[in-house]
Amino acid sequence: MKNLFRNFYLLLAISTLAFTACKDDTDPTATINPAETLMDYLVETDMDLNHVLKNSDGQKFVMAAPADGNLSSKYIIDIRSAEAFNSGHIANAVNVPDFKNILTEAAKADQPILVVCYTGQTACYATSLLRLYGYHDAQALKWGMSGWNEATAGPWDNAIGDISEGHNNWSFNAAEPALGVFEAPQFISTALEGEAILKERVEYIVAQGFKGVEATDVLESPSTYFINNYFNTTDYSAFGHVDGAYRMNPLLVSPGSTEEAAVTNIDPSKKVVTYCYTGQTSAVITAYLRVLGYDAYSLKFGMNKLFNSSAAWTANQWRGDSSPKNLPLEQ
Structure with a gap:
């Protein structure tokens, strides 16, 4: 796998030269793939995936509920249904039950935005798009x-499971499958410059709403998907993984070392599924990949759905190290 990463830039350079040599610059119908323009723009403006997961100030995409429940410094957008919101919500939260309206509501914010949903997964998906915007x-x-x-706490309590335990498509093999190198995905854009393409793509992905996939579907038919297990090396074998899953962590548009995977290691012809421990990080990655043009999905509830009772947990186990607080609810 390391040799593939060392050769990545050479292969990319060769393919770029071949494309340039074959392209007739005088042909008015000749076009540049907007996904490539967008990727270049994201790298140039310091918005590679690592800086969406953690911004330039070191602030992660997710924050834990404060011990005192005080979120007065945040503009809170609660994207749950009106019924759930009215049954109990955080003080001063604004209810935006239709996901496609998050950008409209964000424009009204006079403080840093905090997105709230049932489990954190759709909110993380929204946060990724907001950061890109x-x-x-x-x-x-x-x-x-x-x-x-x-x-x-019901949405998480009702979701955890051990569906991978003893399953034929669950593997503890520590050897990671070798990554290939693929062309960038294709999408249509009315814009030509990176900034405008990004704006158009975020608006388009917001309009589509959250994109997730059930863990059972992936586990039963893993060959249907290009699967990224977003674990560290130790957890990849300690927890086990979906058979054939790649381990692409870190994952970047422009990798800086042989230890980092590139988005061009992802096969754009397949449904791309990322899973993590909670479905929250994978939601951020999925939204980012969809903006780039990949047919990407987040595996819902992550490892907590696949193998919540595993002995390998050190953090982020629901009802293990992580349980609900008892903070105030307004109605």
Whole structure:
């Protein structure tokens, strides 16, 4: 796998030269792939995936509920249904039940944005898109309202499971499959410059809403997908993984070392599924990949759905090290 990474830039340079040599610059129908223009722009403006996961100030995309429940410094956008919101919400939160309206509401914010949902997954997806849109200090509430109060913990309590235990498509093989190198995905854009392409793509992905996939579907038919297990090396074998899953962590548009995977190691012809421990980091990655043009999905509830009772947990295990607080709810 390391040799593939060492050869990545050479292969990319060769393919770029071949494309340039074959392209007739006088042909008015000849076009440049907007995905490539967008990728270049994201790298140039310091918005590679690592700086969406953690911004230039070192602020992560997610924040835990404060011990005292005081979120007065945040503009809180609660994207749950009106019914759930009215049953109990954080003080001063604004309810935006239709995901496609998050950018409209974000424009009204006079403080850093905090997005809240049921489990943290859709909120993290929204946060990724908001950061790409220019709200670089936007965050999601970790675990969503499930982590806020026992009365709202149901969505996580009802989701955890051990569906991978003993499954034929679950592997403890420490050897990671070798990555290939692929062309960038293709999409249509009315814009020509990177900044405008990014704006158009974020708006388009917001309009589509959250994109997730059920863990059971992936586990039953892993060959249907290009699967990224977003674990560290130790956890890849300690927890086990979906058979054939790649381990692409870190994952960047422009890798700086042989230890980092590039988005061009992802096969754009397949449905791309990323899974992590909670479905929250994978949601950020999925939104980012969809903006780039990949048909990407986040595996819902991550390892907590696949193998919550595993002995390998050190952090982020629901009802293990992570349980709901008892913070105030307004109605």
